[in-house]
Amino acid sequence: MLRDFGSRCERATDLHFPPLSAQLRSLRTLTHGAPLRNGDYFCTRHSNLGGAVQVAFHLLTGSGDVPVSDEVQAATHRALKRIVCDCHRCHVAELTLPLLLLDLGASESSLPYALAQRRAENALRALKGALTELADELALSEQPGLQVLNLVLPLSCSHSINAGLASVAETTLTFIRHS
Numbered sequence: 001m002l003r004d005f006g007s008r009c010e011r012a013t014d015l016h017f018p019p020l021s022a023q024l025r026s027l028r029t030l031t032h033g034a035p036l037r038n039g040d041y042f043c044t045r046h047s048n049l050g051g052a053v054q055v056a057f058h059l060l061t062g063s064g065d066v067p068v069s070d071e072v073q074a075a076t077h078r079a080l081k082r083i084v085c086d087c088h089r090c091h092v093a094e095l096t097l098p099l100l101l102l103d104l105g106a107s108e109s110s111l112p113y114a115l116a117q118r119r120a121e122n123a124l125r126a127l128k129g130a131l132t133e134l135a136d137e138l139a140l141s142e143q144p145g146l147q148v149l150n151l152v153l154p155l156s157c158s159h160s161i162n163a164g165l166a167s168v169a170e171t172t173l174t175f176i177r178h179s
Helices: 001-013 020-030 072-090 106-109 113-137 166-179
Strands: 041-045 055-059 094-098 148-153
Touching: 001 020, 041 072, 041 106, 055 072, 072 094, 072 113, 094 106, 113 166
Parallel strands: 094 148
Antiparallel strands: 041 055
């Protein structure tokens, strides 16, 4: 996903912020070259990607070598809470998240239906916990900075695997409506 994002950034000249490659070099300098771990995240700033994209949160969710689980790891859950709080503190009004909290890239269609369904529900629970925690910390007169949350599922999750079974997208909507 970062590779796709990087190529999108390279196609657009940013007139206000350093290029993505320079921002990533700065990150390596700040971390003294120490490797980032699961649950770490960093932000990059952009002004010319079209739409309203100005800040990108890059959340590390683990190695591609590890088999995908239906559980959202505790480190990813904690990072999601911090990202939601950072959105509020920095007045980021709109956040788009890959609902499965995975960087699947080209392998997204190989994710088994049941695994994707459980992963989506567990990611929604983690997100609900992060939003509830933010709401609990707001003063009564304070409005949250985060106003819109877009949840993105891989294209393969929009299709049912057979006529009698709902798609992952449909079961996700049902889960949201009833929680």
